Amino acid sequence: MNPADRIIELTEKLNYYNERYYMDSVSEISDQEFDLLLKELESLETEYPDLKQPDSPTHRVGGGITKNFANVAHRYPMLSLANTYSEQELIDFDERVRKGLNGESYEYICEQKFDGISLSMTFENGIFVRGVTRGDGVRGDDITTNVKTLRSLPLKVNPKEGISVPPIFEVRGEGFLPFASFEKMNREAEEAGEESYANPRNAASGTFKLQDSKEVARRGLDAYIYQFLADQEIFATHEESLIALKKLGFNVSQTYCKCATIADVMAYIKEWEDKRYSLPLATDGIVIKLNSFAQREELGYTAKSPRWAIAYKYKAESKPAILRGVTYQVGRTGAITPVAELDNEKLNHKGIHLSGTTVKRASLHNANEIERLDLRIGDTVFVEKGGEIIPKVTGVDLTRRGMFDTQKIEYPTNCPECGAELYRKEGEANHYCPNEKGCPPQIRGRIEHFIHRKAMNIDSLGEGKIELLYEKGLVKDAADLYDLKYEQLFGLEKVIEDKETGKVKRIGFKEKTAQNIVDGIEKSKEMPFKQVLFAIGIRYVGATVAEKLASFFKNIDAIKNASYEELRTAPEIGDKIALSVLEYFQNEDNRQFIERLRTAGLQLTAQNEVKEIEGDTLTGKTFLYTGTFENFEREALELKIEANGGKVVSGVSGKLDYLIVGDKPGSSKIEKAKKLNVKMISETEFMAMLAV
Ligand SMILES: NC(=O)c1ccc[n+]([C@@H]2O[C@H](COP(=O)([O-])OP(=O)(O)OC[C@H]3O[C@@H](n4cnc5c(N)ncnc54)[C@H](O)[C@@H]3O)[C@@H](O)[C@H]2O)c1
Ligand SMILES: [Zn+2]
Numbered sequence: 001m002n003p004a005d006r007i008i009e010l011t012e013k014l015n016y017y018n019e020r021y022y023m024d025s026v027s028e029i030s031d032q033e034f035d036l037l038l039k040e041l042e043s044l045e046t047e048y049p050d051l052k053q054p055d056s057p058t059h060r061v062g063g064g065i066t067k068n069f070a071n072v073a074h075r076y077p078m079l080s081l082a083n084t085y086s087e088q089e090l091i092d093f094d095e096r097v098r099k100g101l102n103g104e105s106y107e108y109i110c111e112q113k114f115d116g117i118s119l120s121m122t123f124e125n126g127i128f129v130r131g132v133t134r135g136d137g138v139r140g141d142d143i144t145t146n147v148k149t150l151r152s153l154p155l156k157v158n159p160k161e162g163i164s165v166p167p168i169f170e171v172r173g174e175g176f177l178p179f180a181s182f183e184k185m186n187r188e189a190e191e192a193g194e195e196s197y198a199n200p201r202n203a204a205s206g207t208f209k210l211q212d213s214k215e216v217a218r219r220g221l222d223a224y225i226y227q228f229l230a231d232q233e234i235f236a237t238h239e240e241s242l243i244a245l246k247k248l249g250f251n252v253s254q255t256y257c258k259c260a261t262i263a264d265v266m267a268y269i270k271e272w273e274d275k276r277y278s279l280p281l282a283t284d285g286i287v288i289k290l291n292s293f294a295q296r297e298e299l300g301y302t303a304k305s306p307r308w309a310i311a312y313k314y315k316a317e318s319k320p321a322i323l324r325g326v327t328y329q330v331g332r333t334g335a336i337t338p339v340a341e342l343d344n345e346k347l348n349h350k351g352i353h354l355s356g357t358t359v360k361r362a363s364l365h366n367a368n369e370i371e372r373l374d375l376r377i378g379d380t381v382f383v384e385k386g387g388e389i390i391p392k393v394t395g396v397d398l399t400r401r402g403m404f405d406t407q408k409i410e411y412p413t414n415c416p417e418c419g420a421e422l423y424r425k426e427g428e429a430n431h432y433c434p435n436e437k438g439c440p441p442q443i444r445g446r447i448e449h450f451i452h453r454k455a456m457n458i459d460s461l462g463e464g465k466i467e468l469l470y471e472k473g474l475v476k477d478a479a480d481l482y483d484l485k486y487e488q489l490f491g492l493e494k495v496i497e498d499k500e501t502g503k504v505k506r507i508g509f510k511e512k513t514a515q516n517i518v519d520g521i522e523k524s525k526e527m528p529f530k531q532v533l534f535a536i537g538i539r540y541v542g543a544t545v546a547e548k549l550a551s552f553f554k555n556i557d558a559i560k561n562a563s564y565e566e567l568r569t570a571p572e573i574g575d576k577i578a579l580s581v582l583e584y585f586q587n588e589d590n591r592q593f594i595e596r597l598r599t600a601g602l603q604l605t606a607q608n609e610v611k612e613i614e615g616d617t618l619t620g621k622t623f624l625y626t627g628t629f630e631n632f633e634r635e636a637l638e639l640k641i642e643a644n645g646g647k648v649v650s651g652v653s654g655k656l657d658y659l660i661v662g663d664k665p666g667s668s669k670i671e672k673a674k675k676l677n678v679k680m681i682s683e684t685e686f687m688a689m690l691a692v
Contacts, residue, residue, distance in 0.1 A: 106290060121147060171250060340364050444466055455532075491514075560591070
């Protein structure tokens with residue numbers, strides 16, 4: 001792949017993972033993999049500065065603000081930290097500090113890198129007034145009521161032992177969910193048939209952003225404070241400020257350590273490599289900060305992080321385990337995922353201990369991966385867990401093959417859930433079960449997708465509840481949800497026996513649960529068309545594509561009746577998506593499904609959302625743009641065109657009226673426009689058209 005394409009690909013991918021991580025509290029890849037991709041993008045951008053995308057994640061703090069809370073500007077920007085997994089880069093960091101300080105002596109404070117979310121807490125006249133998330137670094141979500149539930153946070157600070165507190169000050173720290181609370185919360189979620197979080201960080205992030213602060217209080221969040229900020233200079237060093245914060249009643253972790261040299265820093269890192277698992281919360285590294293505030297000022301900041309600090313992240317921990325067997329999971333699309341069943345050498349079903357948690361299973365992705373690893377049942381394998389995410393099998397310890405009986409893995413030819421014969425699509429690594437209409441996990445998976453936050457957002461339902469409804473024969477597809485009655489739900493019960501421990505668990509719908517489900521389903525009828533379109537689960541129509549289709553075609557019938565060519569005229573709709581949409585609506589069952597949703601009262605027409613009409617100077621004209629613009633982000637440019645009556649199309653064709661050419665335009669679009677005699681205009685010319 002050429003550098004230009006790779007840069008675009010990396011930018012898109014990283015922005016996507018950032019959104020999932022910060023907005024949805026979900027890690028789709030491990031932190032280490034994320035950091036590796038980010039490093040790759042950074043070095044490509046250094047080599048080819050012209051190719052850098054305007055929305056590049058390399059120079060921005062990764063978060064964002066939600067629509068669920070008021071957002072407020074930070075008094076002092078909230079930055080990220082530079083990070084590294086390598087000792088050499090720590091030595092390089094120390095070199096830069098030494099050079100930057102021109103021979104002055106200096107020292108570091110090392111702290112644990114707590115794995116939660118950053119919080120800013122403002123006090124006025126000693127009273128806690130505001131708690132805000134980091135957001136995009138400039139503005140964050142005002143989550144004051146949720147932050148108030150932290151029991152260790154003093155809501156009123158009294159001056160103590162000669163520490164004068166200024167009238168306005170801010171403390172910063174990491175909000176987190178201790179392991180114990182995390183496990184309790186996931187246990188409860190499981191019992192209630194709700195989805196559990198993959199790791200404590202994601203759980204903390206999701207919890208701090210709940211609307212219901214009673215529920216927040218119940219979950220047992222906590223925070224460690226590690227920074228004091230005010231307009232006045234009160235402390236000379238970080239150490240002094242930590243001591244004072246503690247005296248003032250803040251929860252300051254006592255695991256920090258002052259280090260005179262980078263060798264001492266290394267020793268601290270080594271010391272905590274294993275010891276950190278004995279802490280009551282998840283950590284993912286060590287933060288190294290210059291101690292003197294005056295020296296910090298000398299070194300300053302980049303756009304994204306201070307130059308006086310760095311985070312050292314521990315590499316994913318790897319350990320051996322025995323492969324007991326392989327099971328096969330069937331997903332919503334019918335894709336089969338082989339899963340390694342792992343255990344310790346005693347094969348006592350207790351699994352292995354890895355990064356502070358018990359591991360019994362790991363994804364093997366697909367048949368090719370099993371072949372690539374040359375896996376056999378009974379093998380000793382290496383298991384790795386990065387950023388507390390789903391573990392993976394990285395290799396086989398061939399020196400130990402034969403210590404246990406090993407057995408070849410026979411990849412199944414039939415679906416483990418419904419028995420249908422599996423097939424493989426050309427060019428795809430996965431096997432699929434073709435039995436869309438009759439294979440239980442596929443049916444349940446589609447309903448789970450339907451209720452997703454970005455789809456119909458029915459959060460009173462979850463995996464376990466759907467399973468129960470399906471097993472009782474109450475729902476066979478998502479449209480059935482709209483026929484559910486309170487009387488059918490109340491008292492439903494299911495007994496689950498844990499195969500390993502023999503323990504029996506009961507999932508049951510009491511009054512409140514049943515009512516919440518009915519209310520949640522009713523409320524979902526208000527969800528906008530774009531979300532309904534995403535919810536119905538057409539292949540390749542993700543949330544963004546659904547939004548594009550909805551705003552272009554305006555209603556479901558227009559999409560249903562659109563030809564391949566018409567679909568392709570919608571912005572950013574390519575061949576694969578167009579074919580998939582066509583195929584979906586050719587299927588009579590799907591058409592009936594849509595009719596049932598219509599009868600239930602779902603929104604199948606786009607309301608004229610935020611798009612305001614500014615004028616009609618562009619009416620009847622089609623536009624396409626290429627490159628970057630001074631006055632508009634892509635999205636804003638599209639809105640501007642549409643707000644003035646114009647239409648944005650997806651590709652250069654003879655029918656295109658104007659190609660707006662920005663900075664660093666794509667050469668293929670320009671070539672094609674020249675060939676077809678399409679008028680090319682600059683940003684200024686475009687603005688002039690609006691002014692007419
Ligand atoms: N897995 C994914 O999909 C995914 C997606 C986006 C980001 N990430 C991860 O998140 C990282 C970026 O997140 P980030 O910008 O929050 O950076 P970061 O988490 O690497 O470091 C900065 C943060 O560390 C926290 N922190 C914890 N202990 C601290 C201490 N003692 N002192 C100071 N700060 C402390 C603060 O909240 C601070 O904002 C990426 O490098 C990646 O590892 C992962
Ligand atoms: Zn099946």
